[in-house]
Amino acid sequence: MTHSTRPNLGLFVFLGIAITLSLYFMFAAVQGDYGVFKRAEIDAEAVELAKELEGLTAQIAVLENKTRRLSYDYLDLDLLDEQARDVLGMVRVDEVVVQ
Numbered sequence: 001m002t003h004s005t006r007p008n009l010g011l012f013v014f015l016g017i018a019i020t021l022s023l024y025f026m027f028a029a030v031q032g033d034y035g036v037f038k039r040a041e042i043d044a045e046a047v048e049l050a051k052e053l054e055g056l057t058a059q060i061a062v063l064e065n066k067t068r069r070l071s072y073d074y075l076d077l078d079l080l081d082e083q084a085r086d087v088l089g090m091v092r093v094d095e096v097v098v099q
Contacts, residue, residue: 030036069076070083091097 028035032038066079068074069079085091
């Protein structure tokens with residue numbers, strides 16, 4: 001009996017398909033829609049949006065304070081005077097306007 005030492009063609013095809021699939025899945029894990037790079041982009045965007053949220057929250061707090069100070073329950077006469085002069089475009093006699 002003679003045995004052939006030549007590898008079977010099916011083995012090469014199987015290894016080729018296995019390596020190709022492995023490379024595809026590695027590429028998808030790193031650069032795919034749910035990959036590592038996409039995750040890093042999403043984390044960076046989340047940090048930026050958190051900073052923007054903090055800024056907007058501070059602006060909302062300032063506006064809520066001004067709104068409360070103009071309400072009937074708590075009327076700040078200085079703020080009311082400032083807003084009225086700003087809307088009407090008027091100044092007092094003792095004020096200096098710099099343009």
